[in-house]
Each structure stands twice: as structure tokens, then as C-alpha cells.
Amino acid sequence: MAATVTQKVDDQVYKLPLKVLVIKEKKQVLFAEAGKDFVDILFSFLTFPLGTLSKLMAVESNLQKPVRFGSISSLYESVTHLEEEHFRTQTCKEMLLNPKNSLASYCQNMKLNIDDATEPIKYFICENWECSKRWRFLSINFRNQRCFCRELLNREIFRENVTVEDGFVKVTARFIVGDDLHITPDVFGASLQVLQKLGIKDMQGIEERTIHINKKEVVNLLKFSLFSETPMTDFVFKKDQPLDNFSPQLGFDIAQVPSDKGKQMLVKILVRKSNGKIVFAEAFEDFADFIFSFLTFPLGGVLHMLKGFSSLSCLDKLYKSISNLNAGRYLRSQELTDKLVNPRCAFQFNVSNQILPIEADRLPSYYCHVKDQYSGTLVTSPPATFGNGMDLPLSIVDPRFPAGDLSSTYGFVKRSSIYMVTDDLVVTPMSSVSAISYLNRLGVPLFDLEERVIAIGLR
Ligand SMILES: [Zn+2]
Incomplete structure (x- = not known):
């Protein structure tokens, strides 16, 4: 076999230089001037499955408080706590906790790659x-x-x-990265526009700085890109804690999904009569599989579903920057651009x-x-x-099928199980005792509860 030898940097010690323009007094980043290495890192965030994001949120960093990726973190923890006997095979749990990245081959050779699930x-x-x-x-x-x-x-x-891919953008391309992660080609007009938009009148107090980024800091940058409106400023000036009580949420409305009368998933929901809010859902394994599958969705795939309008405003800007860049000129190919704006879940x-x-x-x-x-x-x-x-x-x-299993449905959890799914995506095997304790904790009076059955349609 002709092995392709590539020069791989030791990403534990490697530091990537990045030039930034800052207002020192205000501790504000105006923009960064970046080449391929840094922009590839930012674009790689969009290829990460949501499970990988919640795993990285929990990674130790210099942020004082641990951060959570909203209910996706609850979902990830639910899988962690779910005993192995509930999964169809031992591999299923591993697949959900370390979901593969379908664009892994493009991330493998980046100078700083923080997704461990991208090995060849x-x-x-x-x-x-x-x-x-x-x-x-x-x-x-x-x-x-x-x-x-x-x-x-x-x-x-x-x-x-085996072809070894070299990231997403062209080697010689240069970019301006705004404080909010909006990316444009590095032409003077673009930087002028950024400065004018920020109301900068003269160059007084503005200075150029070169920072050096290591792998751990890329994890911080990812956290800020989820939590902050000004991720580059927070990153460069080493803000050490996220916004108070801010937990980013990524919502998609299941009710908006087109339905097909022929196929339906039935879910029993417990609703508070007084305010119409769902307390929890009681559902079969197909619904649990559907909910667990969120962990395997690449962030870019979710942003594509939401047409670039999620509540994660800086990642929306990063995402939309790709479509605004001239693919032939700045990205490696149109085909790759199409993959990056709508990444799929990994194979199987x-x-x-x-x-x-x-x-x-x-x-x-x-x-x-x-x-x-x-x-x-x-x-x-x-x-x-x-x-x-x-x-x-x-x-x-298929690693999800135990030997001799001839069933034709794909999923992660065993058949004939019932799960309780709370509104913030805590998933547990159904147990009346824990359901009652949960209602107690919420302080919901029993007379205020009503059970309904809803059907969720399939495409
Ligand atoms: Zn054999």
C-alpha cells in the first residue's frame, strides 16, 4: 500500500499565530486577519455533531464555570447514565457519546483539531x-x-x-474575521467597512497584536462562539467566565415537520392544563432513537435545517459567511462548499x-x-x-445489530422499551415512581395534569 505521508504537527505543543487588530483601552477586538489554518478551524466547528459539542463544553478550560450546551447537554448526560442493557449493542452507546464526523477527512490534517472522533x-x-x-x-x-x-x-x-484532504479553504486565501465570526475575504474595503460599522473614526488607540493559539484555547474559542456575542474579544482578552446563567439552546419545532399520513410515531404527552405546557412525554424506543439521534447531527446540518437562523447568533454568522464567499475562489471546491453548508450525519x-x-x-x-x-x-x-x-x-x-438480529429498523436502543422524555431532553427508562418524584420536584398538582396522545408524522 502506498501510504501518504503528511506532515502532522504535534497539536499538544503547536501554537497557531493569529494577527488581530484591537482597541487596547476598551479591550475590544475589531477583527482578525486570518489565513487558511484559522478559518479551517472555525469552519470545522460546523462539522461537529451536537454530541461532540456537548462533550467539548464539559472539557476543562480556563472558564471559571462549567458550561452547558442547553438541553443537548442534558440529552448527552442521559445517554451517559443509561445502562448498557438498554442499548441494542455495546457499540450503540459509544456511537452516541462519540459520534463520528462525516467530514472527518477534512479535519484530520488541520493544525489544531479538537474533535477526537475525526481519526482516519x-x-x-x-x-x-x-x-x-x-x-x-x-x-x-x-x-x-x-x-x-x-x-x-x-x-x-x-x-x-486514500486521499488526504487539506481542510476547507484554499491555501493562499486570506480572510477578515469579525468579532462576531463573520468572515469576508481580506480586501481593504472589507476591513474599512468593519471599522466604519463599529463607528471607528480614526486609528488612535488601535494596535496590531499577534496571539498564539493552542489546542486548549480552540476549545475556549468554540465555547465563546456558542455563548457570546463577541467571541473574538472574549477569546483574545481571556475573559474567564461565560455570561451569567446563559445556556445556549438550539431549537427546532417538531410540529413544523411535514407529515405523511402513512407513517406516524405516537407519543403520549403529559400536559399542564393551566398553561398547556408539556411536562414530559412517554414514548416507545422509536421516539427515544429519534431524540438520541440529535447528538449525531452535525451543527452545520442543524443550521441548514433552520436556514441559518438559530439562536446561536455568531455561529449563524459564521455559517452564512460560507454561502457569501465565492466558493471557486476561496473554498477548495464547490462540491466541498455544498458539503460544508449541509453536512450529513456520519455513515451508519x-x-x-x-x-x-x-x-x-x-x-x-x-x-x-x-x-x-x-x-x-x-x-x-x-x-x-x-x-x-x-x-x-x-x-x-452495521455495529448496531447484534449477531443474528434480522430486524429491519435502524436505531440505538432496544425494542419494546418505554422512555420518559422531559421538556429539556432528559431521557430515562419509564418508571412511575421517578415520574411522580419528578412531578413533585416541579411542584405540579395532579389535578392540573392531562394525558394526550399526539402523532408525529414522518417524511
Ligand atoms: Zn469470520
Whole structure:
């Protein structure tokens, strides 16, 4: 196999220089002048699944208070606390807690990459080579999957001609990054416009500064981009705490989803009669799978669904900057731009009852190119030798199916379970005792409660 050697920096010690224009007195960043390395980092935030964002929010940083990503953090914690017996396989929990990034190959070689789930895809076949040639099962990303022969699919097989992607924007492109993460090409008119918009009349008190960013600081920048209206200022002047009681929320209205009479998901909801508010929902595993799938949605995919209008104003600006940039000139290709403005969930992260317009990535067909009696490589198109016994088509194993499970629905939790889902997305297995304690904690009188059944439509 011809391995592609790339120069990878040690991101634990590497520091990325960034030039910023500041008003020292006011401790305010006017804008940053950035090249590919910094802008690739900002764009990579949009590729992160929501589960990754809530995981990174909990990572230790120099912010004094721990920060939470609204109810997405509650959802993430629900998965953490849910015992393994509730998941269809052991891998399911791992998939939700460390969701894969469908644009991982573009993030891998960035100078500072904070998403650990972007390591190159690994491929595994049966430990028994003879069996591999016979049953031809392939596991992608996950070890320890069972083969048909009961052995494990743990023999790594390497793919031929892997292309190593180099981030999102062109190497020589230069950008102006506003305090609010609005990105424009670095032309003088753009910087002048920023200064005029901020009401800057002369250059007095304005100075240029170069800061050096390490990996941990990129996590801080991500936090500020979710929490603050002025993330660059807070980042550069090392603000050490987020806004008080501010927890960013990312809302999408399930009621707005187009419904199809043929398919429905029934959810029992407990409503307060006095104010019409939902106290909690009681639902089957399909609804739990649907809710858990939020953790696997890339942020950019959610912003696409919301047409760039979420409550995360700086990320909205960052997101809209992509569409305003001339893709051919500043981004590496139009195709990549399209992927970045509507990133999909990673491969095998789809659920059967997905009612939101978000899809999972599709991978090509894989073939084992048999080299000799004991080894082979992975190829994605059947080469000329196909059919002469040298290139065997492989069947991809879904890590969410326990061996022998022939069901046809995709999801993460076991069938025939009932879950309680609170309004702020705490998901637990249904238990009347804990439901009553929950009502007690909320102080909701029983006479004020009413049960309703609602149907959520599928596309
Ligand atoms: Zn086998």
C-alpha cells in the first residue's frame, strides 16, 4: 500500500499565530486577519455533531464555570447514565457519546483539531482470512464486531489510494474575521467597512497584536462562539467566565415537520392544563432513537435545517459567511462548499424514524483485492480483475445489530422499551415512581395534569 505521508504537527505543543487588530483601552477586538489554518478551524466547528459539542463544553478550560450546551447537554448526560442493557449493542452507546464526523477527512490534517472522533476511518475483516474470503464481512470504524463464523472482525485491512484532504479553504486565501465570526475575504474595503460599522473614526488607540493559539484555547474559542456575542474579544482578552446563567439552546419545532399520513410515531404527552405546557412525554424506543439521534447531527446540518437562523447568533454568522464567499475562489471546491453548508450525519448514524430532513453519509461499495494467499487490500471500485476471483465484494456490518438480529429498523436502543422524555431532553427508562418524584420536584398538582396522545408524522 502506498501510504501518504503528511506532515502532522504535534497539536499538544503547536501554537497557531493569529494577527488581530484591537482597541487596547476598551479591550475590544475589531477583527482578525486570518489565513487558511484559522478559518479551517472555525469552519470545522460546523462539522461537529451536537454530541461532540456537548462533550467539548464539559472539557476543562480556563472558564471559571462549567458550561452547558442547553438541553443537548442534558440529552448527552442521559445517554451517559443509561445502562448498557438498554442499548441494542455495546457499540450503540459509544456511537452516541462519540459520534463520528462525516467530514472527518477534512479535519484530520488541520493544525489544531479538537474533535477526537475525526481519526482516519479504520476497516476490519474477519480474523480468519479463509472466512474473510468466504463470508466477506467488513466492519467500518468499530472493532470487536462479530463475524458470521463467530470470530471477531478485528483484522485491519488497509485501503488503497486514500486521499488526504487539506481542510476547507484554499491555501493562499486570506480572510477578515469579525468579532462576531463573520468572515469576508481580506480586501481593504472589507476591513474599512468593519471599522466604519463599529463607528471607528480614526486609528488612535488601535494596535496590531499577534496571539498564539493552542489546542486548549480552540476549545475556549468554540465555547465563546456558542455563548457570546463577541467571541473574538472574549477569546483574545481571556475573559474567564461565560455570561451569567446563559445556556445556549438550539431549537427546532417538531410540529413544523411535514407529515405523511402513512407513517406516524405516537407519543403520549403529559400536559399542564393551566398553561398547556408539556411536562414530559412517554414514548416507545422509536421516539427515544429519534431524540438520541440529535447528538449525531452535525451543527452545520442543524443550521441548514433552520436556514441559518438559530439562536446561536455568531455561529449563524459564521455559517452564512460560507454561502457569501465565492466558493471557486476561496473554498477548495464547490462540491466541498455544498458539503460544508449541509453536512450529513456520519455513515451508519441514521435512524429509521428520522422525521427531520437530515441524512446520513453514504459510503462507496468496498471490495477486497486479494494480493496473495494470506492478504488483501481494500478498494472501492471493482478493478479490471473483478470476477476472476481476485476482487471480492464485501458486506458492511452495521455495529448496531447484534449477531443474528434480522430486524429491519435502524436505531440505538432496544425494542419494546418505554422512555420518559422531559421538556429539556432528559431521557430515562419509564418508571412511575421517578415520574411522580419528578412531578413533585416541579411542584405540579395532579389535578392540573392531562394525558394526550399526539402523532408525529414522518417524511
Ligand atoms: Zn469470520
